[in-house]
Amino acid sequence: MSKVEVKTQKQAKGLGARHVYETLKKEILTLALEPGTPLDETTLSQRFAMSRSPIREALVRLSADGLVEMLSNRSTLVAPINLAEFPRYVEALDFLQRINTRLAARHATPDDIKKMRALAKAFDDACRANDYLAMSATNRDFHMSIANAGRNLYLARSYGQLLDEGRRILHMHFDYIRRSDTDALLNPEHYEMIDAIEKRDISLADRLAHEHTRQFHNRFMEFLRARYDDDFEFELETPISGSED
Structure with missing residues (x-):
């Protein structure tokens, strides 16, 4: 096999x-694939009509993203969402969101600000299109445009990992927010944060970042409480024995 053919095969893979x-x-x-769903390589190979090698490569990448768990018995599952650890997640998110925003207020360039505004608008456009x-x-x-403007690769990288982990949590309550208030998903806080960063107001940028985490x-x-109430709403069609007057 020629070098060109080998290269072509690798590219195809x-x-x-x-x-x-x-x-x-x-x-x-x-959440089309729910947490805990098994991901069998043979089944996926049949679904995508390809060998197990690229399937395995894709699962390894998803594992690195924290989206799947590859167990010791060679089985793979969609990673669970550990709601018991949600307070600790928010604690870490709040710290990294605040420090990255503070650094952005110190180091952001006009090009950084321009990129932030474009991405804030892109988010609003996605909200209006109802594209979760x-x-x-x-x-x-x-x-991440804020984190990158802070010019600290290590803090930005850790922040990005937390944001990725939180994307499924966002999807869990998008519908609830949309039903509660059509415009609730639009985010004026994004623009307020940009303005504070552009003015190099570190204290205000920090406060807005903290409030943004608290809102999330x-x-x-609220979504979890609403789901709990929905799950337990019922009417007694027949009286319970002994409860009749």
């Missing part, structure tokens, strides 16, 4: 793995 990765990632983030996948993606991109926390807790 890479494209196949990328297609599987992107498809499964979308399904996991939108685009909403979670553009929300992440907006916040409060909305998700």
Whole structure:
């Protein structure tokens, strides 16, 4: 086999793995594949009509993203969402959101500000289109534009990982927010944060970042309470024995 043929095969394999990765990632983030769903390589190989090698490569990439768990018995599951750890998640998110926003207020350039405004608008456009996948993606991109403007690669990288982990949590309550208030998903806070960063008001940028995290926390807790109430709403069609007057 020639070097050209080998290179072509590797490219085809890479494209196949990328297609599987992107498809499964979308399904996991939108909860079409629910937490805990098994991902069998043989079944996926049949579904995508390709060998198990690119399937395995895609699953390894998803594992690195924290979206799947590859167990010791060689089985793979969609990673669970650990709601018991949600307060600790928000605690970490709040810290990294605040420090990255503070750094952006110190170091952001006019080009950084321009990019932030474009991404804030992209998020609003996704909200108006009711495209939840685009909403979670553009929300992440907006916040990462702030982190990148802070010029600290290590803090930005850790922040990006938390934002990725939170995308499924966002999808869990998008419908609830939309039903509660049509315009509630539009985010004027994004523009307020940009203005504070542009003015180099570090204290205000920090406060707005903290309030933004708190809003995310409060909305998700409201969603959980609403789901709990919905699950337990029922009417007694017949009286319970002994309760009649």
